[in-house]
């Protein structure tokens with residue numbers, strides 16, 4: 001069995017980061033001991049150096065060798081994408097582990113909240129999905145609208161073309177954040193999974209802080225919504 005933890009929208013800052021909740025998140029993830037951890041952006045609130053430093057310390061405390069981390073719109077504010085590269089490396093990256101291919105892309109633009117992947121990335125994405133028996137695409141922005149988020153906005157401006165590309169690449173799972181509402185859509189054979197905010201006070205409506213746990217187990221796919229202290233609820237089960 002391969003376990004992937006997907007968390008998002010830490011929003012490290014004096015105003016929004018909940019240190020005690022974050023502590024619970026780290027401990028409960030380390031108890032799971034996942035094979036892969038994916039963090040889909042908004043690590044910081046303002047893209048500042050002190051925020052990135054604290055975000056790096058938080059993510060380093062998660063005991064997992066294989067991590068894919070992409071920036072969010074907040075990380076690209078105030079030229080923060082340069083600090084992202086200093087602390088976490090390339091803004092778009094891929095990982096292959098236990099037959100799982102994870103391709104993460106930077107969907108942010110400096111000081112613009114709208115998502116954008118861009119045509120110049122499509123060939124790179126397709127090439128990196130040439131291997132892997134289970135394919136995961138990760139980005140910050142929501143690729144499909146999410147309910148309970150009010151007026152639709154900031155969805156990637158090229159989301160239609162990206163969805164078609166991912167379908168062409170036989171992607172199994174898309175991991176997104178940004179809207180701070182946990183949700184999952186099934187689109188043909190592809191699941192599009194949104195994470196809530198893991199440890200910030202920027203929750204929407206009746207949601208609470210949470211992250212996702214994905215288990216790929218010999219043809220079965222299970223997705224759990226996990227509360228910071230580790231309590232989990234099965235939200236999706238697919239027998240393939």
Ligand SMILES: [Fe+2]
Nearest residue numbers: 009042178179
């Ligand atoms: Fe966010």
Ligand SMILES: [Fe+2]
Nearest residue numbers: 042072073178
């Ligand atoms: Fe965001």
